Amino acid sequence: MNNRPSSHSRRRRLTAGLLAAALLITHLAGCGGGVDSGGTGIIASGPISGLGSIFVNDVRFDDDSAEIRDEQGALLTKDQLKLGMTVIVEGGTLDTSGTQATSTALAIRVVSDLVGPVASVDAVGGSFVVLGQTVIVGARTLYDGSLTGGFSALVPGMTVQVYSQYDPLTRQYAATRVEQLPDASFYKIRGVVAARDPQAPSLTLGSEVIGVGSVAGNAVPPADIGDFLSVRLLPDNAQLAATSVRTADLMLADHPVARVEGTVTEIVSSRSFKVNGIAVDAVGAHFDGDEAKVVLGARVGVFGATLAGTLVAARVIVHDDSVPAIASFALVGAVQELDAAARSFRIRNTPVVFDDGTTFSGGVAADLADGRRATVTGVPSLDGTRIVATQVTFGTP
Template identity: 40%
Template sequence: MNQPWIKARRWGLGGVAAVLAAALMAACGGGGSSSSDGTTATTFASGPISGFGSIIVDGVRFDDSGAEIENEDGERGGSDDLQLGTMVEIEGGAIDDSTGRAKALRIRFGSEIVGPVASVASDSTSLVVLGQTVELRPETVVDDSLPADPQAWAGLVVEVHALMDASTGHYVATRIEDKDNALLFKLRGVVAELDTTAQTFKIGDALISYAGVTDLPALFDDGLRVRVRLQTTQVEGKWVAVSIRSGVRKVEDHDVARLRGTVTDLTDETHFEVNGVPVNASAARIDDGPVTAGARVEVRGTAKDGTVIATRVKVLDEDDDAIRGIELHGTVGDLNTEAKTFVLRGVTVDYSGTLIFKDGAEADLADGVQVEVKGRLSTDRSTLTAVLIEFED
């Protein structure tokens, strides 16, 4: 049967500055920070990377050539950490709406889970990692560091970038890759069944001991979202916490804020969280609603006092290109006019089907030509099936 996810190679981004900066999303009362070249960060974006040619997040093509990159703990990162499906938060300059471009100043990346695969569903549409159910969807990117058949993943240690589905408590994977070199496991989730006597709590079905952790987050209690690092071996059925930090996402004030992800918490249709970021949509236009727990949404607005004040919210359908579409920019290589394929950023592009050519024609394709390709990965995960090829200067 055709498997509902995407198999992809690691796609390098090249030219990304890996400079350690102050914490990307540290709360403050100002209206954005400045980069070393004086550019003011006026834009905040959060979501999975959906394309390259710089990096594409929430439909915006961010120039990352001078960006500072770090993980969620403030540790230095680099281009290899930014892959298709990686969950990121970006501070950038103003968005040019005529081109859909902006300059990325700071990029923070982070996954939800690092741990061993305990089991894989017989239909290969989900797996269990550290007591959490992880769903594989058509848009899930599976790195080629893993076997092609998910049934072979049982027992392997993986890293999962994901969105939380609040309606099911499941993690919806945006990217999965091999992590057999992990020195510690990791889990982001909500504290439940806290037992201060036994010094244990649960995230999903994972029972965690925090007896050896002295520095706990403020207001540590049931319902708090946390990030936990764990020893790689269980003790008496418990995962042993090495550190516990708040998992609440903090957002600086920005003139423009864009979110794409799932509703991870819902108070009502106009007050909810997306990817853990609070949203106030009381004055927003809501398209294709209603907003429900676990819904995929795209939010546009401004960020103020740690909350995105939405002007527009769009509820996305599972087949929406905003979820499943992939966009690549780069130079054509290995053109095969007989098979009607070429390679772009390490991905084989199939242009044999029905598609649109813009600012050129099929006859203009040649090795070395700069193009933009939009499409979806084939069900066998071998090629990007193009729906649009645009020739670029």
């Protein structure tokens, strides 16, 4: 009996995910960095909304002893974690006894969606194209400091790395962070297969045709139109050629607590769907918001537990917009590089500015000093390269 879905159903399988391919549990183990929490902790995925530790989906994770890797398995330091990066975190027991939910991060995986040259920029529409994929930006998109001016600094030919949430309805990437990456050793795309040519052989993702003939046949997963794949490419090649092709389906280990923020990437009904490629069973869930708005491409937050690869939802939060809209960002740590005249400083290597609208608690602006611990809450500057502090709360001097 052939259990392969029909071509029609497979076209509906837009199994996208901002964290998908590189975060397969088998891949984590294969990288030598897999963490088995023994089913006693939390798993969370989404963009980093705070540093010092890291904040993901309203949970503060102590990252002092976490194993941090990128999707290729390379070790990273916690100083390389940046606001807006998309991650998956496996942590210990979740503590909700205080005003802030906390856990200890055991493993953190950092995954971007696109690496490649900018092909074009639409200044009016607020978007740009990388390797045939359209990236949209917004007021909460953050930019690396090397992109002075943020979005306006993007020019055709510049190589960038994009962290985002993928919208399978529009097949666009809503950027949470954009970085310049001039020395990229490879390009990559996580995208939906728009066309395939078995004879070439090639796959089309977005508007980009990618040759897969140089990849060993058994290393290319069966792909159909509508499937979401992670493809790694050789840079600086007029005819893009893949060096690896992987599926983007994601299986999570069993965790009694799971929090996932993302877009609906496949849907059977409002009670059975996928978020970021993660299967969700919401039969017994409580919905915050209009359940009727749980459609392909909708942005949702899902709280529950993972069991046998499925997130069994207890609560589904339905957001009104499809673009990630982090209300504010948080930074906790010691003040660095204070410039009182410029009203600027850094915390956790993140540039911060303050102005007359900034509220200070436990002190005043004059109490800012290098080494002084503080908690900063703020929003991105107009160009997205700094955090404008709305509140600064001093810690113990």
